[in-house]
Amino acid sequence: MPNDSDDRGSRPRTARSYSTIIEATMAALRETGYHDLTIEGVAARAGVGKATVYRWWPTKPKLVVEAIRYSLDNQRPGQVPLVSDSGVVARELVRRIVDRMTSPVGRMIAAMSLDLYGDPEAAHELSAILETYRAKDIQVIFALISRGDLPHDVDPHVLIDIISGTALACVLVGRGARAALVDQLTDLVLEGRLPRTMTG
Amino acid sequence: MPNDSDDRGSRPRTARSYSTIIEATMAALRETGYHDLTIEGVAARAGVGKATVYRWWPTKPKLVVEAIRYSLDNQRPGQVPLVSDSGVVARELVRRIVDRMTSPVGRMIAAMSLDLYGDPEAAHELSAILETYRAKDIQVIFALISRGDLPHDVDPHVLIDIISGTALACVLVGRGARAALVDQLTDLVLEGRLPRTMTG
Amino acid sequence: MPNDSDDRGSRPRTARSYSTIIEATMAALRETGYHDLTIEGVAARAGVGKATVYRWWPTKPKLVVEAIRYSLDNQRPGQVPLVSDSGVVARELVRRIVDRMTSPVGRMIAAMSLDLYGDPEAAHELSAILETYRAKDIQVIFALISRGDLPHDVDPHVLIDIISGTALACVLVGRGARAALVDQLTDLVLEGRLPRTMTG
């Protein structure tokens, strides 16, 4: 919750309204998805005047971005996959990314991203959030590099784009996510082995 | 324009309205993008009653899907990348896919796909269209296989998902498309070489 | 049903469509009243094209007028109140007129009449129908004159307007129809006795 600074004699932002609005936003997102989320609905659900929402989040994507950030901050640390057997860590990384993009949250983030065309400010905030996810993934990639499972100069960002993007493409534009995808991507990442047809 | 079938004795669909509506849709898409496209606006632009649009395309995605199909059907054959040097063909394939996903049309398709939640019929039609693109790409992949540039049992679909998805991820969820991407993906596809950092 | 006459070589007006349309109109009138009756609904109910209705009855009031005429023609002769005791005949006349104007048909006719503003042709047909009712009433009035119950030079039309109008006013603009109305009007007509308050 940002700066409640030194305005003289004025009432600061009510803590209550901040969190109820954000929580109402999360609840609405879960129920109706990004597209059907309305500011009016959020305000009603939070028992808050519409103007109060607009005062702090002038656009819908800004509101949703903050709701996502909030829910990330307040969620448990996120169990880092413990380093164990050789291929298992990589596989776990791939699975995690694929699951993330395939889940409703993935769709939601994609939808928002498309709605951000004329709102670079919110776009920036969204990418900052995505960095949070990404940072954790990159740590795992470094671990894989240090064990020698990946080349020392691999570009972790593009690697993540490949994994998350392939998952995204299957969902948005391709033929749906398939069980084999995690295996195929793991092979690709670890061994540079291109995906083979099943019938072989 | 689909089946003007065997409804006996009734006035058939006016050819004019079909094409003006579709063309108005394309024009509006180009100007305002998918999100801000309005049935009412399309009707007005086409000089047509709103009900006429709704009669044939009960939802916005259905209308857009058909507009895309129409514009694909009526566009020139699509320059097939002539087979020349060894790596050039693969590079050209990758470039084509990346450009496609990075272009406004790519965003549009992604946006539509997200709006298709709960409209499986339109979703099916959209994927049928995407197959059109995909089929051409697969032909190129087969060419690459027969020259020995790719393993004989590679899964062309997943390959395409990898390429298009990575591009999509850069645009939607990653850090923007970069010039090097085409090279990196070409290397990945041809040699299984994971992307390296520039600073190396 | 008008002339299905000697136009040679042309397909005669289908008797079926004539009566089904009229009967559908009557049914719709009974169910929804004049205001909510739609040509489209009548056509659908009759299993007939909209244009077929429009061909023969270019406006809604014209259609309704004919439906009313048809239903009058096909109803039983209408029992003429037999002449009996002195005041009874007059009272029966008043009751009949009051009932007519107070019934749903009365409202319907009034509604149609208001809808006839720019359709003098239909207005003329409607008044022709109303003459049918009126002619019977006038016969009774003549009977009353010849028995000496009414002055020999009374204007029967205005008399009927007084009776029917008073009933209409109670329903449309006044305080509702009341039981005493028939008695009061009978007194007025027979004896020129103005209505008295009940509390007297």
Add this chain to the structure above:
Amino acid sequence: MPNDSDDRGSRPRTARSYSTIIEATMAALRETGYHDLTIEGVAARAGVGKATVYRWWPTKPKLVVEAIRYSLDNQRPGQVPLVSDSGVVARELVRRIVDRMTSPVGRMIAAMSLDLYGDPEAAHELSAILETYRAKDIQVIFALISRGDLPHDVDPHVLIDIISGTALACVLVGRGARAALVDQLTDLVLEGRLPRTMTG
């Protein structure tokens, strides 16, 4: 403008929108009549959002009823016919009522009354308005009684129904209003003399 009551802390109804809407309604009524009056047209004419009209008057009759009330309240007191010669007062009363029912306003009220089927709330408000007219007429009737021109126990309501109803019947259901009507009704009211035919 009705109760801007005790809703605490909420923005009160804007006075401007109230009166511009009502005045736009009156203007539209004058131009197009009741049937062709459109909520959308009223909103446009008033330079107001459609929803603002619907917020306060959920149905067309409710809006029109209020417009009529407003225009009555804001019109000059209404010239009371000064008591002068014997028959003149009664004649003036009859003329006033007949004119009222024969005028466009009369048609409008009748039309609305027919549209009120199923909207008893609005019906009640309409009749309250009509009482306003009626009350003035009743005062004149009392004046006539006290001069001995009418029986002391005459029912003023039915008397008014007779006069206004006869006029209404001529317009709606009879053979049109005629000049002699005022004379005939005056005779009927003052002397109990039934209307005679002209040719006598």
Add this chain to the structure above:
DNA sequence: GAGTAAACGAGACGGTACGTCGAGTCTTTTC
């Protein structure tokens, strides 16, 4: 404490688009 100024709930406001319905006209095929 008293004053004060912004935050707040409530919701009215002018708009835009929604998706539906009916009006009245027009076009094609069938009988």
Add this chain to the structure above:
DNA sequence: GAAAAGACTCGACGTACCGTCTCGTTTACTC
């Protein structure tokens, strides 16, 4: 050549949210 089916343009329906605004109230700060 009339009838049927129904496509067409048009305009209004009543609803939902948009983003802005104006209220009256509440509340934490400063003096």
